[in-house]
Amino acid sequence: MTNYIGKAVKRVEDKRFITGKGRYTDDIVLPAMAHAYIVRSPYAHARIISVDTSAAEAMEGVIKVFTGKDIAASGINGIPTGWQVNFKNGETMKEPPHPLLVADKARYMGDAVAVVIAETKEIARDAGDIVEVEYEELPAVADAKKATEPGAPLVHDDAPNNLCFDWELGNPKAEVNEAMSKAHHITTLEFTNQRVIPNAIEPRSAIGHYEEANDKYTLYTTSQNPHLTRLLMCAFVLGIPEHKVRVVAPDVGGGFGSKIFHYAEEALMIWCSQRLKRPVKWTADRSEAFMTDAHGRDHVTKAEMGFDKEGKIVGLRVKTYANLGAYLSTFAPCVPTWLHGTLLQGLYTTPKINVDVTGVFTHTVMVDAYRGAGRPEATYLLERLIDTAALEMKMDPAQLRLKNFIPPFDGVKQPGYQTQVALQYDSGNYHGVLNRAMEMVGYEQFRKEQEAARKEGKLLGIGFSTYIEACGIAPSAVVGALGARAGLYEVGQVRVQPTGKVSVYTGAHSHGQGHETTFAQVVADRLGIPMDDVEIIHGDSESVAFGMGTYGSRSLAVGGSAIVKSLDKIIEKGAKIAAHKLEASEEDLEFAEGKWTVKGTDKSVGFGDVALTAYVPHNYPAGLEPGLDFSSFYDPANFTYPFGAHIAVVEVDKDTGKVALKRFIAVDDVGNVINPMIVDGQIHGGLAQGIGQALFEGALYDDNGQLINGSYMDYTMPRADDLPSFELDRQVTPCPHNPLGVKGAGEAGTIGSTPAVVNAVMDALSPFGIKNLEMPLTPERVWRAMNS
Amino acid sequence: MATKIKVKVNGKTYSHEVEPRTLLVQYLRDVLGLTGTHVGCDTSNCGACTILVDGKAVKSCTMLAVQAHGSEVKTIEGMADNGALHPLQEGFREEHGLQCGFCTPGMIMASADLLSRNSNPSEQEIREALEGNFCRCTGYHNIVKSVQHAAKKINQKEKVAS
Numbered sequence: 001m002t003n004y005i006g007k008a009v010k011r012v013e014d015k016r017f018i019t020g021k022g023r024y025t026d027d028i029v030l031p032a033m034a035h036a037y038i039v040r041s042p043y044a045h046a047r048i049i050s051v052d053t054s055a056a057e058a059m060e061g062v063i064k065v066f067t068g069k070d071i072a073a074s075g076i077n078g079i080p081t082g083w084q085v086n087f088k089n090g091e092t093m094k095e096p097p098h099p100l101l102v103a104d105k106a107r108y109m110g111d112a113v114a115v116v117i118a119e120t121k122e123i124a125r126d127a128g129d130i131v132e133v134e135y136e137e138l139p140a141v142a143d144a145k146k147a148t149e150p151g152a153p154l155v156h157d158d159a160p161n162n163l164c165f166d167w168e169l170g171n172p173k174a175e176v177n178e179a180m181s182k183a184h185h186i187t188t189l190e191f192t193n194q195r196v197i198p199n200a201i202e203p204r205s206a207i208g209h210y211e212e213a214n215d216k217y218t219l220y221t222t223s224q225n226p227h228l229t230r231l232l233m234c235a236f237v238l239g240i241p242e243h244k245v246r247v248v249a250p251d252v253g254g255g256f257g258s259k260i261f262h263y264a265e266e267a268l269m270i271w272c273s274q275r276l277k278r279p280v281k282w283t284a285d286r287s288e289a290f291m292t293d294a295h296g297r298d299h300v301t302k303a304e305m306g307f308d309k310e311g312k313i314v315g316l317r318v319k320t321y322a323n324l325g326a327y328l329s330t331f332a333p334c335v336p337t338w339l340h341g342t343l344l345q346g347l348y349t350t351p352k353i354n355v356d357v358t359g360v361f362t363h364t365v366m367v368d369a370y371r372g373a374g375r376p377e378a379t380y381l382l383e384r385l386i387d388t389a390a391l392e393m394k395m396d397p398a399q400l401r402l403k404n405f406i407p408p409f410d411g412v413k414q415p416g417y418q419t420q421v422a423l424q425y426d427s428g429n430y431h432g433v434l435n436r437a438m439e440m441v442g443y444e445q446f447r448k449e450q451e452a453a454r455k456e457g458k459l460l461g462i463g464f465s466t467y468i469e470a471c472g473i474a475p476s477a478v479v480g481a482l483g484a485r486a487g488l489y490e491v492g493q494v495r496v497q498p499t500g501k502v503s504v505y506t507g508a509h510s511h512g513q514g515h516e517t518t519f520a521q522v523v524a525d526r527l528g529i530p531m532d533d534v535e536i537i538h539g540d541s542e543s544v545a546f547g548m549g550t551y552g553s554r555s556l557a558v559g560g561s562a563i564v565k566s567l568d569k570i571i572e573k574g575a576k577i578a579a580h581k582l583e584a585s586e587e588d589l590e591f592a593e594g595k596w597t598v599k600g601t602d603k604s605v606g607f608g609d610v611a612l613t614a615y616v617p618h619n620y621p622a623g624l625e626p627g628l629d630f631s632s633f634y635d636p637a638n639f640t641y642p643f644g645a646h647i648a649v650v651e652v653d654k655d656t657g658k659v660a661l662k663r664f665i666a667v668d669d670v671g672n673v674i675n676p677m678i679v680d681g682q683i684h685g686g687l688a689q690g691i692g693q694a695l696f697e698g699a700l701y702d703d704n705g706q707l708i709n710g711s712y713m714d715y716t717m718p719r720a721d722d723l724p725s726f727e728l729d730r731q732v733t734p735c736p737h738n739p740l741g742v743k744g745a746g747e748a749g750t751i752g753s754t755p756a757v758v759n760a761v762m763d764a765l766s767p768f769g770i771k772n773l774e775m776p777l778t779p780e781r782v783w784r785a786m787n788s
Numbered sequence: 789m790a791t792k793i794k795v796k797v798n799g800k801t802y803s804h805e806v807e808p809r810t811l812l813v814q815y816l817r818d819v820l821g822l823t824g825t826h827v828g829c830d831t832s833n834c835g836a837c838t839i840l841v842d843g844k845a846v847k848s849c850t851m852l853a854v855q856a857h858g859s860e861v862k863t864i865e866g867m868a869d870n871g872a873l874h875p876l877q878e879g880f881r882e883e884h885g886l887q888c889g890f891c892t893p894g895m896i897m898a899s900a901d902l903l904s905r906n907s908n909p910s911e912q913e914i915r916e917a918l919e920g921n922f923c924r925c926t927g928y929h930n931i932v933k934s935v936q937h938a939a940k941k942i943n944q945k946e947k948v949a950s
Contacts, residue, residue, distance in 0.1 A: 020824020253890025
């Protein structure tokens with residue numbers, strides 16, 4: 001029986017947030033804490049001639065100024081990357097150093113040159129303004145494709161043509177070319193999947209705290225994965241033994257990928273604290289966040305899809321230039337390759353696929369995983385191709401999809417689906433989600449209304465997107481073979497206290513996802529105890545043994561499964577104790593609703609009783625260890641593959657070009673659902689970010705590498721009155737390979753929504769003969785297209 | 789250099805000397821330790837620092853602490869009444885109007901301002917009233933429902949009272 005699983009249980013974490021008692025990194029004040037301000041390059045590419053810190057250091061309240069030379073002299077390393085993608089010819093990818101503070105050259109606008117530490121944040125900033133840096137400005141390049149052209153300015157001298165790697169996946173090019181040459185119709189799109197900026201509303205912050213007396217370090221940081229940050233910082237950057245370092249990621253105000261990565265400021269605060277023997281805090285202001293948080297997307301792509309006469313897809317050919325920014329962030333090489341190329345099968349039976357990706361350095365902020373990470377780029381590419389092809393071939397876009405879908409398979413009776421691009425999908429029923437979404441939108445009726453509206457001069461449009469994503473990363477051996485430098489398992493410890501109350505320690509990290517509720521629902525149901533008796537602890541490397549953190553919609557599928565493994569061990573050991581107490585054999589017992597009962601009798605012993613006995617083992621099974629506390633590592637057997645169908649309905653204002661999003665329908669299949677309220681919330685937020693990319697957002701760099709819209713005054717994000725209420729429904733195709741049957745819901749909304757909106761606008765604009773416009777579809781861009 | 793101010797915050801009167809350039813939000817966070825009011829930007833666009841000053845919603849980064857002299861300020865910490873949650877706090881919890889919680893205090897305070905002017909707002913009115921507050925987690929869908937939940941609750945209470 002389940003009391004909690006599947007129910008919209010209200011979140012236990014909410015109380016502290018709605019009463020102003022959340023504890024975010026910047027809220028933490030330590031005794032004798034100093035404040036850091038980082039002096040950053042205003043140029044995208046410049047030689048640093050000199051740095052004069054004397055005036056700043058003379059200012060009252062300034063404790064110390066460190067420069068790139070101090071960092072270089074200290075012998076510590078730069079920030080590493082966690083994934084290796086080599087050149088096709090086998091050469092190792094280019095992995096230039098990324099020092100905490102640069103001494104020789106600034107390579108993007110925002111590159112850190114010096115750090116001022118002072119008694120207050122204000123003094124640090126005032127002093128930062130008078131650190132005199134003499135720069136020799138050099139030519140810069142911000143566009144990935146341009147950066148590979150001969151004569152382009154080099155970001156790193158040892159990366160010719162700014163190439164980091166080149167990479168290919170799928171069927172051999174010759175086979176794909178052969179298939180394409182026989183196609184009845186080829187649809188070609190060339191576009192930029194523009195750079196977007198994650199913009200978690202909490203800016204990044206880090207406090208380094210070195211305690212000399214016991215030689216211990218504590219880092220408080222806005223991180224999605226404190227343990228990974230600790231590992232990278234200790235083992236690769238600072239060379240401090242890991243057991244001397246505690247990393248705490250307390251309440252974190254959103255991440256969306258941007259807080260996965262180990263950032264220079266984290267190691268820098270620890271390093272400064274060790275030098276000064278005082279805690280040192282740095283908190284980004286928003287302008288700084290814009291130019292230092294890792295950005296997302298930024299692909300320049302040419303994609304071609306071939307069809308036969310009936311509209312069956314016969315081949316797909318893709319060439320992408322992926323902008324990696326100036327240095328390699330933690331997961332950067334993996335995003336445009338293994339998280340993008342592998343998803344180009346989509347939901348379709350495409351028999352021949354080749355994807356070719358060139359990873360490029362530019363004089364811009366690092367690009368790394370942003371909500372969806374590679375999968376939104378893959379989905380955008382496929383779904384734009386399908387709608388464009390439907391238009392070109394005068395076919396219905398929904399029917400074209402249904403015709404090409406992989407038939408349903410549950411991964412149990414029917415095997416998983418082997419794609420042309422390395423993955424094996426776990427289970428799917430793709431027709432189901434699209435049919436349901438069409439029913440919800442009233443598709444046939446809509447087409448009639450659209451026709452009538454067009455006669456009145458109104459521009460209505462409908463757009464589809466059917467997506468699949470690979471979540472729950474990931475089987476360690478698989479990702480290891482693909483270049484990951486870490487395993488991607490998760491850790492879950494269940495500690496039953498003597499009174500039967502349960503503390504659960506997870507390596508996943510919640511920064512809005514509601515783990516304290518969802519995980520507690522799972523634990524309470526499995527043990528048959530009230531949720532109030534369960535506490536979920538996360539985000540502190542001192543209490544949680546280890547963990548890989550939260551990203552890639554992995555928390556429940558991987559982290560939840562690790563907890564389930566420990567729960568199984570608890571129940572197994574509990575049965576031995578119960579059998580002893582009941583003077584029965586273990587095989588005769590059944591565990592349900594929090595008690596072990598001798599089958600067919602009313603003789604039973606409760607969970608609390610067994611817990612107490614485990615800790616007070618006076619009358620106890622011979623040879624059994626006392627205690628009831630288990631830790632487990634769960635390494636998944638496969639990725640999980642959520643999917644869904646999204647439909648957008650828009651109206652374009654003929655006079656202004658403004659796109660009004662009238663309706664948004666999302667039918668998602670994320671496998672089993674533990675808390676439908678939380679899952680819906682994840683979808684809502686994802687939709688808003690995907691719609692944001694389609695209509696509003698985009699980082700703009702000029703030819704000098706200046707980020708010209710690096711503030712909330714200039715970078716447009718969706719606001720409450722830009723969006724409608726969303727219409728959601730769900731289908732459930734359980735994941736066959738994890739104990740909860742869950743697939744993950746964090747990124748689905750973002751992955752599916754962007755192409756649906758763009759397709760809808762293109763549908764609305766089809767009377768003008770417009771087939772493709774670059775995102776974001778701002779009023780100006782749409783108006784110009786209608787009036788050219 | 790420092791200026792003396794007297795401000796009533798969440799019903800309690802405080803006197804402090806502050807630098808003329810100290811923002812009200814810095815005063816609340818750094819001097820009074822009321823860290824429920826958050827800073828999400830440096831251009832007064834995000835609304836995370838929204839509080840009530842003399843009953844009206846104000847982005848506390850747009851106001852100097854010295855300008856609050858003589859005013860009555862309410863922050864998220866002052867919304868609950870003797871441990872009983874404000875209907876907006878309840879609404880946000882009941883309707884899952886928050887995820888990471890960072891924008892939430894500002895959202896609640898901006899919503900309080902709306903409901904004080906319009907006790908029965910339409911969805912569009914709610915969306916327009918909150919357009920100065922960014923949320924990156926919820927897509928605003930459940931925030932709208934949270935405010936509606938609170939409005940209903942407040943109106944019911946008023947009906948009972950009358």
